[in-house]
Amino acid sequence: MTDRAPSRRGPQPPAAAPQSDAPGLPARRLAATVIDEVLRARVALDETLDRLIPPSGLDAADAGLARAIAVTAFRRLGTIRQALDERLDRGSPRHSGLLEPILTAAAAQILFLDVPDHAAVDLAIRHLHEDPRSARYAALGNALLRRVVRERDAILAEAEADPFRDTPDWLAESWRAAYGEEAATAIALSHREEPPLDITAKADPALWAERLGGILLPTGSIRLRERQAIATLPGFADGAWWVQDAAAALPVRLISPAPGERVADLCAAPGGKTAQIAAAGASVTALDRSAPRLRRLKANLQRLGLAAEVVTADAASWQAEPFDAVLLDAPCSATGTIRRHPDVAWTKTEEDRDRLAALQAKLLDAAAGLTKPGGRLVYCTCSLEPQEGEAQIEAFLARHPQFRRAGASAAEIGGLGAAIDAKGDIRTLPQHLPGGTPRLSGWAGFYASRLIRL
Numbered sequence: 122m123t124d125r126a127p128s129r130r131g132p133q134p135p136a137a138a139p140q141s142d143a144p145g146l147p148a149r150r151l152a153a154t155v156i157d158e159v160l161r162a163r164v165a166l167d168e169t170l171d172r173l174i175p176p177s178g179l180d181a182a183d184a185g186l187a188r189a190i191a192v193t194a195f196r197r198l199g200t201i202r203q204a205l206d207e208r209l210d211r212g213s214p215r216h217s218g219l220l221e222p223i224l225t226a227a228a229a230q231i232l233f234l235d236v237p238d239h240a241a242v243d244l245a246i247r248h249l250h251e252d253p254r255s256a257r258y259a260a261l262g263n264a265l266l267r268r269v270v271r272e273r274d275a276i277l278a279e280a281e282a283d284p285f286r287d288t289p290d291w292l293a294e295s296w297r298a299a300y301g302e303e304a305a306t307a308i309a310l311s312h313r314e315e316p317p318l319d320i321t322a323k324a325d326p327a328l329w330a331e332r333l334g335g336i337l338l339p340t341g342s343i344r345l346r347e348r349q350a351i352a353t354l355p356g357f358a359d360g361a362w363w364v365q366d367a368a369a370a371l372p373v374r375l376i377s378p379a380p381g382e383r384v385a386d387l388c389a390a391p392g393g394k395t396a397q398i399a400a401a402g403a404s405v406t407a408l409d410r411s412a413p414r415l416r417r418l419k420a421n422l423q424r425l426g427l428a429a430e431v432v433t434a435d436a437a438s439w440q441a442e443p444f445d446a447v448l449l450d451a452p453c454s455a456t457g458t459i460r461r462h463p464d465v466a467w468t469k470t471e472e473d474r475d476r477l478a479a480l481q482a483k484l485l486d487a488a489a490g491l492t493k494p495g496g497r498l499v500y501c502t503c504s505l506e507p508q509e510g511e512a513q514i515e516a517f518l519a520r521h522p523q524f525r526r527a528g529a530s531a532a533e534i535g536g537l538g539a540a541i542d543a544k545g546d547i548r549t550l551p552q553h554l555p556g557g558t559p560r561l562s563g564w565a566g567f568y569a570s571r572l573i574r575l
């Protein structure tokens with residue numbers, strides 16, 4: 122090698138080892154790549170997995186392992202990062218390629234998954250050797266991961282004693298301010314558990330609960346007892362039901378669409394709420410600005426045998442004859458879905474929340490103009506942040522005196538009065554709806570408010 126100044130991106134990497142064909146390594150390679158992409162590009166974990174798994178050629182078992190490693194890494198990222206950082210005497214090296222995601226994936230396996238320690242460590246070291254920028258850190262990685270194995274009990278005990286270890290500070294502070302210390306702690310702890318799987322039946326939920334061996338929730342959703350391959354369950358191919366978090370099914374209950382009514386669903390894709398409105402017999406216009414997401418909506422409605430007028434447009438500027446009811450399920454930081462999408466905690470920022478809150482205000486103003494006198498406007502977000510919920514509606518009512526709030530009653534949501542706040546809006550928290558075991562408990566954090574145009 123000739124003498125050259127180090128590149129601006131750091132020292133020149135040594136030659137990487139050729140790719141090994143060790144069993145189990147392809148799943149780890151994919152998991153580390155996914156973790157790296159999600160953190161660097163701040164793209165959704167599910168989308169990244171769906172994009173990268175098919176071309177990887179992994180079989181179902183390896184794809185499942187890659188998914189489990191990546192999801193667990195994000196669910197426990199605070200614990201994993203602290204465990205690694207505290208054991209790196211000189212801090213995390215810069216310009217180290219895939220070092221961080223490879224170590225994160227390995228620590229997720231060692232600390233939280235039922236994987237032999239030697240497989241987690243050895244495959245991570247092979248992977249480090251393959252990556253030109255991290256190969257030089259293979260010995261460091263090896264020593265570090267072996268320490269994590271040895272000190273696992275202490276790491277887990279420390280994490281257990283610190284409910285907010287897997288929650289970024291800005292979110293912990295936001296939840297403390299909005300809900301108090303006890304509720305904020307319960308929110309943070311609920312995110313450590315896998316969420317339940319809920320479905321909405323097109324009709325006759327009691328019958329479908331029985332057929333699927335699920336639990337009929339008071340709100341009418343069905344909670345499945347086991348994790349199962351959805352597409353193989355009775356009723357899926359026939360379009361009898363769709364997957365929808367029980368809390369996400371509440372906003373349409375506030376609309377209570379009647380047969381023959383015209384209802385606009387302004388941020389509709391992928392169509393869970395459109396399907397509820399159509400199943401109630403209303404004539405629904407499903408609008409979204411994302412054409413790819415609307416393709417998913419159309420496919421979902423087709424499977425369910427439900428109809429909607431589908432419009433690709435920006436809801437902020439779309440014009441139409443005013444509707445009997447308008448649903449605005451606005452784009453938001455989605456912090457109410459962290460239990461189902463743990464990457465959200467690490468990819469969304471306060472700046473995102475504020476930018477989205479400004480967009481929500483604009484969309485609400487447009488939705489107001491699409492609601493006819495006497496009509497209902499239901500606004501909802503899957504966010505735990507008051508800026509995207511309670512504060513948004515307070516500001517809207519101040520800007521639009523021709524609207525008044527029509528609070529929800531417990532009877533409208535299966536008697537669950539605890540999910541209705543003092544003003545009559547729906548505010549669900551992830552720790553509501555206890556179900557015996559963590560897997561059968563909780564729902565997404567949602568906010569929904571019903572307004573009437575005078």
Ligand SMILES: C[S@@+](CC[C@H](N)C(=O)[O-])C[C@H]1O[C@@H](n2cnc3c(N)ncnc32)[C@H](O)[C@@H]1O
Pocket residue numbers: 387388389390391392393394395408409410411414434435436437450451452453
């Ligand atoms: C929370 S998701 C909607 C989920 C959907 N209502 C359901 O229940 O399946 C928000 C949606 O808003 C759409 N969106 C964001 N900005 C928009 C805009 N300016 N106009 C229309 N749709 C928009 C996004 O493409 C996304 O599909």
